[in-house]
Amino acid sequence: MAIRVLIVDDHKVVRKGLKAFLLSFSDLELVGEAGSGDEAVWACQQLKPDVVLMDLVMPGMDGAAATAAIRAACPHIKVIALTSFPEEDLVQQALKAGAISYLLKNVEADELANAIRAAHIGRSTLAPEAAQALIHATTRPPEIGHDLTPREREVLNLMIEGLNNNDIAGRLTLSDSTIKFHVSNILSKLGADTRTEAVAIALQHNVVR
Amino acid sequence: MMTATDSLLAEFQRLEDALHFRLELEAVLARISTSFINLPEDEIDRGILRALEQIGRFAGADRSFLAQYTDDGLWLNGTHEWCADGIPPQAGRLQKVSIEAYPWFNLHILRRETVFYVPGIVDLPPEANAERGEFAAEGIRSLVAVPMESRGQIVGFIGFSSHSSPKIWPDDAVDLLRMMSSVFVNVLEHQRVQAIQTGQRRFLELLATEGTLSETLRALVQIIEEQSPGMLGLVLLLDGTRLHLGASVSLPQDYLDTIEGLEIGPLVGSCGTAAYLCQPVIVEDIAQDPRWDGLRSVALQYGLRACWSEPVLSSAGDVLGTFAMYYQSPRSPTDTEQRTIQTAAHLAGVAIEHKRAQEALQQANLDLERRVQERTRELQRRRQVAESLRSTIAIINSNRSLADILNFIVAQAKDLLMAEACVLHSVDLDNDSVTLEASCGWPDELRQPATLPLAAPENARDTLLLRQIRFGNYPPDYADQALRDPALDPKTRQRKAFIRTRYAASLSVPLVIAGELFGSLIFYYTVPQQFLDEQLEVAATFAEQAALAIENARLRERVQRSAAEAERGRLARDLHDSVTQTLFSASLIAEVLPRVWQDNPDEGRGLLEDVRLLTRGALAEMRTLLLELRPAALLQSELSDSLRHLADAATARAGIPVKLEVRGREPLPPDMKLALYRIAQEALNNIAKHADAGHAGVVLDSQPGCGELVISDDGCGFDRAAVSPDHLGLGIMAERAQAVGARTMIDSRPGQGTCITVRWSEKEI
Numbered sequence: 012m013a014i015r016v017l018i019v020d021d022h023k024v025v026r027k028g029l030k031a032f033l034l035s036f037s038d039l040e041l042v043g044e045a046g047s048g049d050e051a052v053w054a055c056q057q058l059k060p061d062v063v064l065m066d067l068v069m070p071g072m073d074g075a076a077a078t079a080a081i082r083a084a085c086p087h088i089k090v091i092a093l094t095s096f097p098e099e100d101l102v103q104q105a106l107k108a109g110a111i112s113y114l115l116k117n118v119e120a121d122e123l124a125n126a127i128r129a130a131h132i133g134r135s136t137l138a139p140e141a142a143q144a145l146i147h148a149t150t151r152p153p154e155i156g157h158d159l160t161p162r163e164r165e166v167l168n169l170m171i172e173g174l175n176n177n178d179i180a181g182r183l184t185l186s187d188s189t190i191k192f193h194v195s196n197i198l199s200k201l202g203a204d205t206r207t208e209a210v211a212i213a214l215q216h217n218v219v220r
Numbered sequence: 221m222m223t224a225t226d227s228l229l230a231e232f233q234r235l236e237d238a239l240h241f242r243l244e245l246e247a248v249l250a251r252i253s254t255s256f257i258n259l260p261e262d263e264i265d266r267g268i269l270r271a272l273e274q275i276g277r278f279a280g281a282d283r284s285f286l287a288q289y290t291d292d293g294l295w296l297n298g299t300h301e302w303c304a305d306g307i308p309p310q311a312g313r314l315q316k317v318s319i320e321a322y323p324w325f326n327l328h329i330l331r332r333e334t335v336f337y338v339p340g341i342v343d344l345p346p347e348a349n350a351e352r353g354e355f356a357a358e359g360i361r362s363l364v365a366v367p368m369e370s371r372g373q374i375v376g377f378i379g380f381s382s383h384s385s386p387k388i389w390p391d392d393a394v395d396l397l398r399m400m401s402s403v404f405v406n407v408l409e410h411q412r413v414q415a416i417q418t419g420q421r422r423f424l425e426l427l428a429t430e431g432t433l434s435e436t437l438r439a440l441v442q443i444i445e446e447q448s449p450g451m452l453g454l455v456l457l458l459d460g461t462r463l464h465l466g467a468s469v470s471l472p473q474d475y476l477d478t479i480e481g482l483e484i485g486p487l488v489g490s491c492g493t494a495a496y497l498c499q500p501v502i503v504e505d506i507a508q509d510p511r512w513d514g515l516r517s518v519a520l521q522y523g524l525r526a527c528w529s530e531p532v533l534s535s536a537g538d539v540l541g542t543f544a545m546y547y548q549s550p551r552s553p554t555d556t557e558q559r560t561i562q563t564a565a566h567l568a569g570v571a572i573e574h575k576r577a578q579e580a581l582q583q584a585n586l587d588l589e590r591r592v593q594e595r596t597r598e599l600q601r602r603r604q605v606a607e608s609l610r611s612t613i614a615i616i617n618s619n620r621s622l623a624d625i626l627n628f629i630v631a632q633a634k635d636l637l638m639a640e641a642c643v644l645h646s647v648d649l650d651n652d653s654v655t656l657e658a659s660c661g662w663p664d665e666l667r668q669p670a671t672l673p674l675a676a677p678e679n680a681r682d683t684l685l686l687r688q689i690r691f692g693n694y695p696p697d698y699a700d701q702a703l704r705d706p707a708l709d710p711k712t713r714q715r716k717a718f719i720r721t722r723y724a725a726s727l728s729v730p731l732v733i734a735g736e737l738f739g740s741l742i743f744y745y746t747v748p749q750q751f752l753d754e755q756l757e758v759a760a761t762f763a764e765q766a767a768l769a770i771e772n773a774r775l776r777e778r779v780q781r782s783a784a785e786a787e788r789g790r791l792a793r794d795l796h797d798s799v800t801q802t803l804f805s806a807s808l809i810a811e812v813l814p815r816v817w818q819d820n821p822d823e824g825r826g827l828l829e830d831v832r833l834l835t836r837g838a839l840a841e842m843r844t845l846l847l848e849l850r851p852a853a854l855l856q857s858e859l860s861d862s863l864r865h866l867a868d869a870a871t872a873r874a875g876i877p878v879k880l881e882v883r884g885r886e887p888l889p890p891d892m893k894l895a896l897y898r899i900a901q902e903a904l905n906n907i908a909k910h911a912d913a914g915h916a917g918v919v920l921d922s923q924p925g926c927g928e929l930v931i932s933d934d935g936c937g938f939d940r941a942a943v944s945p946d947h948l949g950l951g952i953m954a955e956r957a958q959a960v961g962a963r964t965m966i967d968s969r970p971g972q973g974t975c976i977t978v979r980w981s982e983k984e985i
Contacts, residue, residue, distance in 0.1 A: 025804060215778075
């Protein structure tokens with residue numbers, strides 16, 4: 012019995028290529044196609060495919076969110092992320108959402124066919140670039156300002172607007188001393204000696220927004 | 221018998237008359253004495269006149285009068301006079317009459333043992349010739365004069381004269397007159413004491429009021445002089461070892477000028493010696509006294525003959541100066557005069573200490589006031605600085621450009637430091653040049669050229685190479701110095717000389733940002749400045765804050781630049797993604813094409829056509845990608861060519877034909893080209909991604925003065941009311957068009973396709 016495959020991609024051109032690809036393998040069967048995350052979730056419930064080829068970057072509900080929704084509703088459906096981006100956060104998001112494999116859109120037809128077959132029996136395939144990104148993620152130092160609390164980020168935003176403690180306290184309806192406390196935490200977390208320096212560091216490293 | 225009895229009777233009658241007269245005179249004198257009790261000071265003279273009249277009338281005298289010797293005993297003055305009807309007053313003749321004029325008479329009086337009593341002037345002895353002549357001139361037929369004695373000194377006399385006929389005064393009447401004289405003495409003494417008290421009161425009032433030291437001392441001298449006729453008072457103040465004028469009323473100015481700054485010593489006149497020895501010095505005769513050897517001729521030149529000087533002491537016993545009494549004839553002081561001079565010196569001491577304390581207090585108050593003012597000014601200045609820094613910090617985080625921020629800084633700094641002009645140069649040490657970045661109050665003719673040799677700004681070397689604050693007022697030949705400066709080129713010389721002629725002072729502050737020299741702030745002033753520490757501090761603080769502002773502005777520009785780069789990067793990535801999708805699809809199809817062809821040749825031919833379209837689209841997309849990576853290329857190429865690539869790429873991606881039509885070919889300005897390209901790109905992206913169209917088209921019609929760009933499709937369309945401007949990049953399209961003066965019209969309805977029109981005309985641009 013052929014493996015039932017659903018293709019999800021917002022690019023028509025990609026869907027066209029994938030259709031031609033599935034047509035040429037007798038053990039793979041195209042059961043449907045979707046142009047967005049929402050369509051994909053709906054199609055899975057209707058068509059019950061074995062494997063989904065899922066694009067990640069799409070307008071509206073993106074691939075990772077759609078994967079999570081599909082896995083939640085139909086845990087037996089295997090989702091293969093198929094994207095042109097090897098970025099670390101995308102890889103992590105997709106795997107966290109429950110994708111079994113992560114492939115890039117430079118994959119050859121046979122490799123892609125093998126990955127679908129492997130996924131069908133519960134085995135992962137990772138593109139080398141994706142594997143590399145995962146390794147890098149575990150060895151990289153944390154970003155500046157990663158440890159700021161939401162409130163501290165809020166205060167930092169107002170510091171960047173040029174408000175003084177008093178004004179910030181008024182804006183957030185907090186006491187001056189609380190703001191002072193937050194500001195001193197922000198300075199120490201950003202490794203800054205002065206407010207201005209903190210603002211400069213925040214702007215330079217895109218700590219906020 | 222009769223004769224005896226008669227004579228006895230006559231004798232009895234005479235005695236009875238005399239007794240009667242004496243009793244009545246006693247009653248008159250008692251009345252007079254009582255009348256003087258509690259008589260106010262200003263009534264005393266009138267009281268004396270009344271008393272003279274009463275005695276005169278009672279005794280049948282034609283004239284009664286009172287005369288007083290001056291304190292030195294050398295002169296006589298008639299002070300009070302009563303005359304019977306028809307008797308001419310004589311007081312006018314008795315003013316400042318030397319005792320030498322009538323030695324016989326005065327000796328009698330001054331010897332006090334004698335009551336001068338001349339029943340008839342014909343009885344005068346031969347040595348009284350002068351007196352006889354005077355009495356004859358006044359028409360005096362007889363005279364009785366009773367000396368007035370006070371504390372052992374004869375101070376004057378009272379006289380009663382008869383002019384119509386000689387008058388005989390009984391002896392006991394004369395005794396009573398002697399008693400009367402002591403009443404007058406008491407009254408006069410009382411008057412004098414009261415006058416002294418009044419004087420002291422006046423003096424104390426002056427002390428307490430805001431009069432200066434010299435005003436107060438002058439009043440003291442005046443008061444003492446009033447009480448001591450013929451005396452010339454002088455207060456000298458000791459400063460180190462020299463005496464300076466404190467106060468004088470009657471001494472000749474030339475004399476005062478001569479002794480001004482007198483060095484004290486053991487034999488330096490009366491005052492110099494008194495101050496030196498810290499003892500009273502009484503010089504009875506300047507002409508004789510060895511202590512006046514050095515100053516004698518000057519004193520004599522101004523008729524000064526006696527000088528008594530009392531040191532003026534502080535409460536601690538230090539010599540503050542001297543109080544001196546000068547007389548125009550040789551004499552020594554009476555006891556009264558000694559007391560007066562001591563009192564005067566004491567009062568002078570009180571005045572000096574009091575006024576100096578008062579002046580010190582005033583000075584302290586003034587100092588305090590000045591310090592309060594200075595402090596207030598400083599606080600104001602600080603507040604101003606703080607406000608200025610606050611606004612500087614606020615603008616750090618505003619979205620202004622670096623140029624705006626620099627302009628803001630110089631304007632603020634100029635006001636803050638009250639300069640006429642403030643300029644900000646950046647420096648390029650590699651090229652030894654500075655560039656004018658911002659200025660305020662700077663003359664137009666000095667703004668160009670913006671880039672100048674390093675040595676052009678005032679104190680450039682010190683400020684820019686040594687990073688030091690430099691300030692100063694320009695010396696008179698400073699402009700000429702610039703004209704002769706061999707280190708400058710002729711243009712810079714002229715320029716510098718012009719600046720130095722126009723301004724009088726400048727203050728240069730280096731601007732160091734994160735350890736690196738950015739340039740300098742220079743303040744120019746048209747009037748010479750004091751350059752207080754506070755001012756320099758403000759300048760330095762402001763420069764630091766300005767440096768921070770600049771640093772932040774640069775940082776922000778970098779962030780913005782990197783944001784722009786990120787935007788470009790995103791576009792490039794999107795395109796790259798797009799090319800990747802297309803190529804991925806093409807290569808997948810190409811890979812499986814042989815197998816499909818084997819099974820179904822018709823299907824294979826269709827796939828082959830797909831591969832052809834896809835690769836052609838990928839090529840077009842590669843071109844647009846290149847344009848993104850080199851924005852200049854986009855501006856240089858024809859808009860119609862760039863649009864052709866966009867249309868081809870869209871054809872491949874959307875899998876539908878996108879037709880490009882170019883009507884007018886009027887060249888467009890670069891920013892217009894860029895805006896139109898971006899709008900077309902966004903619109904075609906939307907078509908490829910969302911429109912699900914069968915056909916799409918792009919029309920570019922560029923005519924002289926106007927034109928339009930239309931991108932349309934026959935796809936699904938959308939409900940404008942349900943789509944926010946952010947979605948589909950519609951807002952950005954409108955903004956882009958607006959930025960180049962064009963208008964966007966978006967026409968779309970669900971199921972009816974979409975048409976985006978961008979229109980521009982010169983009138984609107």
